[in-house]
Amino acid sequence: MDEIFGIPAPLLFGQLLLGLINGAFYAMLSLGLAVIFGLLNIINFTHGSQFMMGAFVAWMLLAWAGLGYWWALLLAPLIVGATGVIIERLMISRLYKLDHLYGLLLTFGIGLMIEGVFRNEFGSSGLPYRIPNELQGAWDLGFMFMPVYRGWVVVFALACCLATWLVIEKTRLGAYLRAATENAALVQAFGVNVPRMITLTYGAGVALAALAGVLAAPIYSVNPQMGTNLIIIVFAVVVIGGMGSILGSVITGFGLGIVEGMTKVFWPEASSTVIFVIMAIVLLTRPAGLFGRA
Amino acid sequence: MEMNRRSLLAAGTAAAIAPLSRARAQANTIRIGVLTDMSGTYRDNTGPTSVAATREAVAEFGTSHGFTIEVLEADHQNRPDVGSNIARQWYDQGVDLILDVPTSSVGLAVNQIAKEKSKAYINVGSATADLTGPQCGATTLHWAYDTYMLAKSTGGAMVRAGGDTWFFITADYAFGHALERDNTNFVRGAGGRVLGSVRTPFPGTTDFSSFLVQAAAARPKVIGLANAGADTANCVKQAAEFGITRRGIKLAALLLFVNDVNGIGLQTAQGLVCTESFYWDTNDKTRAWTQRVVRRTPTNYPNMIHAGCYSAALHFLKTVAAMGVPAAKASGLDLINRMKATPSEDDCFGRGVIRQDGRRLIPSFLFEVKSPAESRGPWDFYKLLQTTPADEAFRPLSEGGCQLART
Numbered sequence: 001m002d003e004i005f006g007i008p009a010p011l012l013f014g015q016l017l018l019g020l021i022n023g024a025f026y027a028m029l030s031l032g033l034a035v036i037f038g039l040l041n042i043i044n045f046t047h048g049s050q051f052m053m054g055a056f057v058a059w060m061l062l063a064w065a066g067l068g069y070w071w072a073l074l075l076a077p078l079i080v081g082a083t084g085v086i087i088e089r090l091m092i093s094r095l096y097k098l099d100h101l102y103g104l105l106l107t108f109g110i111g112l113m114i115e116g117v118f119r120n121e122f123g124s125s126g127l128p129y130r131i132p133n134e135l136q137g138a139w140d141l142g143f144m145f146m147p148v149y150r151g152w153v154v155v156f157a158l159a160c161c162l163a164t165w166l167v168i169e170k171t172r173l174g175a176y177l178r179a180a181t182e183n184a185a186l187v188q189a190f191g192v193n194v195p196r197m198i199t200l201t202y203g204a205g206v207a208l209a210a211l212a213g214v215l216a217a218p219i220y221s222v223n224p225q226m227g228t229n230l231i232i233i234v235f236a237v238v239v240i241g242g243m244g245s246i247l248g249s250v251i252t253g254f255g256l257g258i259v260e261g262m263t264k265v266f267w268p269e270a271s272s273t274v275i276f277v278i279m280a281i282v283l284l285t286r287p288a289g290l291f292g293r294a
Numbered sequence: 295m296e297m298n299r300r301s302l303l304a305a306g307t308a309a310a311i312a313p314l315s316r317a318r319a320q321a322n323t324i325r326i327g328v329l330t331d332m333s334g335t336y337r338d339n340t341g342p343t344s345v346a347a348t349r350e351a352v353a354e355f356g357t358s359h360g361f362t363i364e365v366l367e368a369d370h371q372n373r374p375d376v377g378s379n380i381a382r383q384w385y386d387q388g389v390d391l392i393l394d395v396p397t398s399s400v401g402l403a404v405n406q407i408a409k410e411k412s413k414a415y416i417n418v419g420s421a422t423a424d425l426t427g428p429q430c431g432a433t434t435l436h437w438a439y440d441t442y443m444l445a446k447s448t449g450g451a452m453v454r455a456g457g458d459t460w461f462f463i464t465a466d467y468a469f470g471h472a473l474e475r476d477n478t479n480f481v482r483g484a485g486g487r488v489l490g491s492v493r494t495p496f497p498g499t500t501d502f503s504s505f506l507v508q509a510a511a512a513r514p515k516v517i518g519l520a521n522a523g524a525d526t527a528n529c530v531k532q533a534a535e536f537g538i539t540r541r542g543i544k545l546a547a548l549l550l551f552v553n554d555v556n557g558i559g560l561q562t563a564q565g566l567v568c569t570e571s572f573y574w575d576t577n578d579k580t581r582a583w584t585q586r587v588v589r590r591t592p593t594n595y596p597n598m599i600h601a602g603c604y605s606a607a608l609h610f611l612k613t614v615a616a617m618g619v620p621a622a623k624a625s626g627l628d629l630i631n632r633m634k635a636t637p638s639e640d641d642c643f644g645r646g647v648i649r650q651d652g653r654r655l656i657p658s659f660l661f662e663v664k665s666p667a668e669s670r671g672p673w674d675f676y677k678l679l680q681t682t683p684a685d686e687a688f689r690p691l692s693e694g695g696c697q698l699a700r701t
Contacts, residue, residue: 008511011507011508011511014507014511015504015507015508018501018503018504018507019504021503022501116333119333119337122593123337123338123553123593123594124334124335124336124337124338124341124523124524125337125338125339125523125524125527125551125553125554125556125557126524126527126557126558127557128557128558128559128561128562130559130561130562131535138535138536138537144507145507145536145537145538145541147535147536147537149535150503150535219531219532219535220500220501220528220531221500221524221527221528221531221557221558223335223524223527223557225334225335225524226500226524229497229498229499229500230500261504264504264505264508265504265508268466268492268493268494268495268505269466269493269495270495271494271495271499271504272495272498272499273495
């Protein structure tokens with residue numbers, strides 16, 4: 001049988017794989033959102049801009065300092081993460097006692113401002129960024145042509161997700177984090193510096209967004225709007241997975257990447273809508289999300 | 295109560311006088327509203343550089359004509375509802391010309407308002423050829439390019455070069471549909487075949503690999519990109535990544551601006567063919583003009599839309615001066631008819647005429663994007679392959695289905 005629902009099987013396998021690759025981006029971004037929400041109770045709407053900043057910092061490192069992709073992979077998350085730390089200390093930390101809505105509005109506003117500044121500086125038509133020489137080329141898988149770089153993205157994103165999950169679930173630091181989520185006052189009483197931990201968690205979440213931005217720079221147009229389109233989808237991914245659930249956001253990220261990929265074959269016009277339809281259905285049937293605790 | 299009534303009366307009188315004095319000042323001011331994309335994907339292709347080019351026209355026109363000129367700018371965010379609201383407000387507040395309006399869906403929406411209010415509207419930024427076809431308006435002009443001209447130049451050249459089987463990747467809105475339709479006609483007309491097409495959501499699509507793989511699976515000789523801006527840039531980047539161009543399938547970027555080439559980079563964009571009606575490095579006049587505009591927008595070179603805004607604004611101002619401000623303000627229809635009756639001339643497009651249906655006739659140029667080795671510096675991107683003369687570049691008057699052409 002070489003046709004499935006009237007689509008040649010090789011084409012369908014190819015689309016599954018492409019969906020998985022896009023899912024890698026959703027997973028990495030929603031992971032950062034979930035970590036931040038889990039601990040800070042803040043829905044970080046600046047995430048898309050921080051993803052964009054990651055890509056732009058990669059470009060700046062190359063254009064202004066001559067540092068290539070591998071350096072960017074290390075430095076861009078650190079630099080953008082540091083800006084996240086500053087934002088948390090100066091602004092977000094003042095909102096923890098207020099309703100979620102305030103954090104959402106603040107981060108949304110910061111996101112718009114960052115995007116506006118980059119648009120004024122760099123315009124809207126984007127900047128070129130090449131795939132590093134080591135990851136050029138493609139494998140012929142028979143059913144499709146698989147660029148080496150896309151394979152690298154999936155492997156790297158999976159490794160990041162796994163590492164984050166291990167840190168949070170299996171280490172002492174992670175245990176502190178989880179404990180602080182449950183009862184911050186008690187953890188502080190044991191001598192743990194909870195405010196600093198929260199700041200660094202926000203920084204780490206932002207660094208994950210920037211890392212995804214560096215991964216995206218060689219394959220998407222590096223422009224100030226690149227995060228805007230993605231963040232709304234990723235937000236839906238987090239809602240479907242269950243706010244704050246780490247594993248949920250990773251699995252949902254990859255899963256929805258595949259669903260979206262399939263939609264692009266069967267009904268391309270709906271591919272930007274399908275995730276929101278799923279979100280609506282999940283919210284109606286399981287308001288806490290697929291992996292969330294009610 | 296009485297105090298209240300008196301203060302109310304005073305306020306009422308003030309309110310009644312204020313518009314009078316404002317109106318007197320307005321009577322001698324010509325206002326041009328540049329309605330454009332200041333914050334979205336088409337910002338570099340239109341946006342602040344369109345405003346700068348319009349201001350360049352005002353500066354060149356000079357101050358010795360006995361009336362003042364005001365240039366307004368607004369961001370329509372690529373949304374037809376936002377664009378229509380601003381257009382309505384502007385016309386009601388005495389704006390004499392709305393200029394630019396990229397994004398075909400917004401361009402068509404503003405066209406409805408201009409028709410309804412019988413006010414001057416020169417569209418430069420939108421591509422859809424419907425503006426001078428079924429949707430043409432008596433007070434509407436369409437300036438620098440359209441989908442038919444792009445299809446004839448780029449599509450026609452690719453079919454002649456042997457690319458006779460096509461697959462389209464189309465942005466799912468008015469512009470993409472019009473571009474796909476006009477290209478399909480040329481491909482079929484030249485004996486080629488269209489194997490299929492896929493409609494991609496706009497805005498909101500960043501990954502085109504699925505669509506590119508679907509397109510390649512149909513084994514066409516040419517994949518036609520009926521999209522623009524970041525969508526085109528993403529398609530070109532990702533087609534290179536998936537080795538589609540290396541397997542002998544050609545990409546036709548059906549709408550590509552010099553600014554997009556700058557964004558994609560010559561390494562990836564080299565060898566693409568595209569059509570524009572203006573390129574800064576064409577002759578001494580265009581180079582000198584570009585230097586004047588670039589002073590206002592140093593990081594962004596002007597393309598055919600920006601040149602069009604300049605050219606259209608200049609012709610508009612010359613016509614106003616010839617008619618006199620009261621007559622120009624009295625009737626948008628007379629103003630546009632006078633513009634059609636007078637040949638226009640400027641540094642960017644030279645001398646040319648405007649047809650009954652509102653189409654400004656301009657030669658179109660088919661360019662090939664240079665390789666990094668051929669380029670001598672920043673913004674040195676194009677080499678000229680072919681020129682289509684002004685009277686052949688656009689859809690013949692009789693085929694557009696415009697009401698104005700029949701009378």
